[in-house]
Amino acid sequence: MISYSFDFSFLLTAWPAFLRGAWLTIVLAGTSIALGFVLGLVCAILRSGKSKLLSGLVGIYVEVIRNTPFLVQVFIVYFGLPSLGLRLSAETSAVIALVINTGAYSSEIIRAGIDSIAKGQLEAAECLGLNKLQVYWHIILIPAVERVYPALSSQFVLLMLSSSITSQISAQELTAEANMIQSETFRSFEVYLIVAAVYLALSVLFRVVLWGIGQFAFVRRRKLRT
Amino acid sequence: MSVTEAAGTRPRNETAPGAEPIIVVDNVSKSFGPLQVLHGVSLTIERGTMVAIVGRSGSGKSTLLRCMNALEEINGGTIQVCGNRVAMDDRASVKRLRSEVGMVFQSYNLFPHLTVLRNITLALTVVQKKSRADADAIAHKVLGLVGLADKAEAYPEQLSGGQAQRVAIARSLALSPKVLLFDEVTSALDPELTGEVLKVMEDLARDGMTMVLVTHEMAFARRLADIVVFMHQGKVWEAGPPAEIFADPKTPELRQFLSSGL
Numbered sequence: 001m002i003s004y005s006f007d008f009s010f011l012l013t014a015w016p017a018f019l020r021g022a023w024l025t026i027v028l029a030g031t032s033i034a035l036g037f038v039l040g041l042v043c044a045i046l047r048s049g050k051s052k053l054l055s056g057l058v059g060i061y062v063e064v065i066r067n068t069p070f071l072v073q074v075f076i077v078y079f080g081l082p083s084l085g086l087r088l089s090a091e092t093s094a095v096i097a098l099v100i101n102t103g104a105y106s107s108e109i110i111r112a113g114i115d116s117i118a119k120g121q122l123e124a125a126e127c128l129g130l131n132k133l134q135v136y137w138h139i140i141l142i143p144a145v146e147r148v149y150p151a152l153s154s155q156f157v158l159l160m161l162s163s164s165i166t167s168q169i170s171a172q173e174l175t176a177e178a179n180m181i182q183s184e185t186f187r188s189f190e191v192y193l194i195v196a197a198v199y200l201a202l203s204v205l206f207r208v209v210l211w212g213i214g215q216f217a218f219v220r221r222r223k224l225r226t
Numbered sequence: 227m228s229v230t231e232a233a234g235t236r237p238r239n240e241t242a243p244g245a246e247p248i249i250v251v252d253n254v255s256k257s258f259g260p261l262q263v264l265h266g267v268s269l270t271i272e273r274g275t276m277v278a279i280v281g282r283s284g285s286g287k288s289t290l291l292r293c294m295n296a297l298e299e300i301n302g303g304t305i306q307v308c309g310n311r312v313a314m315d316d317r318a319s320v321k322r323l324r325s326e327v328g329m330v331f332q333s334y335n336l337f338p339h340l341t342v343l344r345n346i347t348l349a350l351t352v353v354q355k356k357s358r359a360d361a362d363a364i365a366h367k368v369l370g371l372v373g374l375a376d377k378a379e380a381y382p383e384q385l386s387g388g389q390a391q392r393v394a395i396a397r398s399l400a401l402s403p404k405v406l407l408f409d410e411v412t413s414a415l416d417p418e419l420t421g422e423v424l425k426v427m428e429d430l431a432r433d434g435m436t437m438v439l440v441t442h443e444m445a446f447a448r449r450l451a452d453i454v455v456f457m458h459q460g461k462v463w464e465a466g467p468p469a470e471i472f473a474d475p476k477t478p479e480l481r482q483f484l485s486s487g488l
Contacts, residue, residue, distance in 0.1 A: 118333075118335075120331060120333050120335040121335055121337065123297055123331070123335065124329075124331060124335035124336075124337075124394075125337075126297070126324070127295060127297070127324060127327070127328065127329040127398075128324070128348070128349035128353065128397070128398075128401065129321065129324035129325055129349055129353040129354075129401070130348075130349060130352060130353055131321075131353075134352050134353070138337075138348060138352065139337060142339060143337070143338065143339040146339050218339070219341075220338075220339050220340075220341075220381055223341075223379075223381065224381060224383070224384075
């Protein structure tokens with residue numbers, strides 16, 4: 001049996017770096033969730049809308065994103081865009097890639113919610129005199145998002161975890177900080193165990209916050225404790 | 227609205243017949259693709275009356291009702307509601323129609339994400355631009371009328387079918403429509419829940435609400451409708467007061483329908 005003695009003493013000096021990385025992960029993921037949700041919402045509306053052209057374009061976008069590796073998407077934004085004269089910081093590139101990626105996945109989730117609204121609901125709302133826009137907002141969009149909110153939350157937690165990939169373009173988030181620390185201390189095992197624990201804690205944090213947002217935004221969830 | 231009228235015959239039946247027509251259906255035809263479901267239907271419904279449309283599944287009765295409320299486009303003929311011609315492509319006419327006609331569906335169609343109160347106040351605030359306080363007051367009033375004053379804060383999923391349907395009726399009533407359309411509103415309910423919904427409809431009828439119902443509740447139609455319309459193969463086959471229709475059917479089709487024990 002191979003013996004290995006754990007040594008976490010490097011934490012004494014390295015903890016601020018972990019903290020810095022975790023914070024950047026929170027900022028990257030938080031920003032990307034907010035923007036990605038908006039992008040997903042817009043795409044879901046277009047995808048289920050009347051315009052064949054817009055619906056088709058969104059369809060292509062969604063399929064391209066869902067069928068290519070996230071790492072490659074990150075590289076295209078960070079290394080590709082400068083060729084077009086658009087030079088962005090690693091953090092900005094990371095957010096853009098995360099937003100584009102999560103927008104595609106969320107739009108499919110939200111679209112499922114929109115599709116699940118029964119036609120009778122729309123007819124009832126029409127009969128009550130609501131116009132198209134009012135029907136869309138009150139009877140389709142809000143209940144659709146409420147219905148798929150748990151799936152969206154999971155997607156957003158996944159997004160936070162995938163943000164580790166952006167360490168590859170040196171966005172100094174948690175994984176990137178860990179890479180630095182392990183290259184200085186050579187305590188790879190310990191470093192990545194700690195990183196895993198921090199990600200786990202972040203996941204719990206994100207789930208709790210997202211749950212709280214859901215409770216706040218969707219009164220029925222709060223009242224019925226679903 | 228009072229619900230204190232004595233049971234039995236409806237007082238308004240005795241008011242002068244031939245009063246003001248509120249819905250005039252004239253020679254209406256309607257097809258779904260190659261399938262023609264309405265063949266030149268004509269029907270006049272007078273203010274303050276209850277008209278029960280009966281007939282087999284596929285006779286076109288629900289389609290006719292939906293055409294009256296511009297949920298289906300008609301292919302021929304005209305429909306006038308409160309003096310205005312119904313045209314789905316004319317936004318103003320549809321908007322006016324919606325303010326005059328309420329509709330209750332078989333599947334209730336309550337909005338699941340909203341409380342009972344908000345289900346009722348949504349259109350009051352969003353369409354009629356009433357204040358939340360005014361809308362709440364109206365909602366509480368109509369909930370009282372259907373006997374569900376204590377359910378204002380409940381969600382649709384917490385209601386029984388009968389309660390949900392009464393909320394749906396209250397939701398329509400809140401907008402003070404001139405006509406209420408009922409599309410098989412008790413068909414999804416257990417017999418014991420059917421009674422409470424019919425009771426609410428009976429109260430409305432007594433208070434003079436103009437009502438058109440597509441129904442399988444023959445006993446209810448016989449007791450309370452002013453006019454019973456029997457539809458068959460997309461046509462008005464027979465129409466008249468329930469006494470005539472049920473006691474003295476003129477056509478073999480109606481006779482057969484009545485004897486089939488629906």
